[in-house]
Amino acid sequence: MLTREELDAAKSRAAVVLAETGIVLTSAEIDAIEVADFGLSRLDEIGLEIVVYVNTERVCAKELVLFPRQTCPEHRHPPFASSPGKEETFRCRRGVVYLYTEGEPAMNPACRPPEPDGDAFTVWHEIELRPGEQHTVPPNTLHWFQAGEEGAIVSEFSTTSTDELDVFTDSRIGRTTVVRDA
Amino acid sequence: MLTREELDAAKSRAAVVLAETGIVLTSAEIDAIEVADFGLSRLDEIGLEIVVYVNTERVCAKELVLFPRQTCPEHRHPPFASSPGKEETFRCRRGVVYLYTEGEPAMNPACRPPEPDGDAFTVWHEIELRPGEQHTVPPNTLHWFQAGEEGAIVSEFSTTSTDELDVFTDSRIGRTTVVRDA
Numbered sequence: 351m352l353t354r355e356e357l358d359a360a361k362s363r364a365a366v367v368l369a370e371t372g373i374v375l376t377s378a379e380i381d382a383i384e385v386a387d388f389g390l391s392r393l394d395e396i397g398l399e400i401v402v403y404v405n406t407e408r409v410c411a412k413e414l415v416l417f418p419r420q421t422c423p424e425h426r427h428p429p430f431a432s433s434p435g436k437e438e439t440f441r442c443r444r445g446v447v448y449l450y451t452e453g454e455p456a457m458n459p460a461c462r463p464p465e466p467d468g469d470a471f472t473v474w475h476e477i478e479l480r481p482g483e484q485h486t487v488p489p490n491t492l493h494w495f496q497a498g499e500e501g502a503i504v505s506e507f508s509t510t511s512t513d514e515l516d517v518f519t520d521s522r523i524g525r526t527t528v529v530r531d532a
Numbered sequence: 533m534l535t536r537e538e539l540d541a542a543k544s545r546a547a548v549v550l551a552e553t554g555i556v557l558t559s560a561e562i563d564a565i566e567v568a569d570f571g572l573s574r575l576d577e578i579g580l581e582i583v584v585y586v587n588t589e590r591v592c593a594k595e596l597v598l599f600p601r602q603t604c605p606e607h608r609h610p611p612f613a614s615s616p617g618k619e620e621t622f623r624c625r626r627g628v629v630y631l632y633t634e635g636e637p638a639m640n641p642a643c644r645p646p647e648p649d650g651d652a653f654t655v656w657h658e659i660e661l662r663p664g665e666q667h668t669v670p671p672n673t674l675h676w677f678q679a680g681e682e683g684a685i686v687s688e689f690s691t692t693s694t695d696e697l698d699v700f701t702d703s704r705i706g707r708t709t710v711v712r713d714a
Contacts (some may be wrong), residue, residue, distance in 0.1 A: 372554030374625065374663035404621045404668060405688055409591060411621065411689035432674065439586045439593065481556035486586060507586055507593035507689060 351391050351528045360385040364399035366414040371444045371503055373413060375401060388423055389524035395464040398422045402511070410511040414440075414504040416447065416497035421464055424450075424471050424494035424519040430512070436488030438508040442479035444501035449477040449485055451493040461496040470520035479504070492519065533710045540566040545599040548583035551564040553626045553685055555595060555656040557583060568606055571706030580604045584693070592693040596622075596686040598679035603646055606632075606653050612694070617671030619691040620652065622646050622662035627684030631659040631667055633675040640679035643678040652702035661686070676703065 361383045368375060384400040387393045395515035399415035419471030440449060448461045458477065463471035468506045477485045487493050513525045533628045543565045550557060566582040581597035598604070609618035622631060630643045635657030641703045642660065645653035658666045669675050701714045
């Protein structure tokens, strides 16, 4: 849950970072910036600010803004209907983002999971992405990511986004942000 | 057909415009910038400079660089196999781009087709895109576009790109750029 003030502050902060990076949005897009706290009410640690450019029945493109050390929690995009699940390419535009997926775990990972949620972060194959670098996560593959000390902007190119189907490792997580009016 | 010098000059010019716009590429991506002259050997008038970020069996993302008044000639993306054809969203990042598709023709279009190829431009529904503005072209729909006087950068979010299947109105067009050494 977020208060209206927290929501508006996060939207403004994301809009400023995007503008500083030279990414131009319409005012309707700025108004529509999605602030996801994943139902945990700890936005600074676990959260994501999202601009959805397009999401058709076939293709989706977004910008993701991560504040310093902000974490998108571990999840996967399972198969549904005739789809094998969502395929995502993450391309770093600003800052550094550490992407963790299934595979050989990093010996000394650059990130720690937000306390006290260590059990909800189970994959530790580390991919460090700096501006111009990208990685494609196949469908139905566990992944999570965290920005470095200066935050990050990440472009996401994917198949259709169906957030409500995402499966999070932390069963307390709800994908819909609830806003409490003071 | 392009000479090696024309190809290299266009790549460098595109790389500079992208860098000026704050779009960071790896050196491998800069090396791989595609310069398309559509087989017409008039790159300044009819051509496109392309960075392919990703092109999987499901999703494609590119940056398109258009030099001042450079035109991408009229074409459509027909159905193939089990696909209805490529769906494309064009998002302007810099400059102005005039996108023409099927629909009500513009009374006073902002662009003229490159001479003497007027017959190869048959759709005149005009969509003007400035930074932050975008439009989605459905599959199998005729479209062409031209940059304004200052050129343009356009992000393309689409289904899989299969250039060899594109159908151009101008039957002389070949999608593969032939480079002539010296």
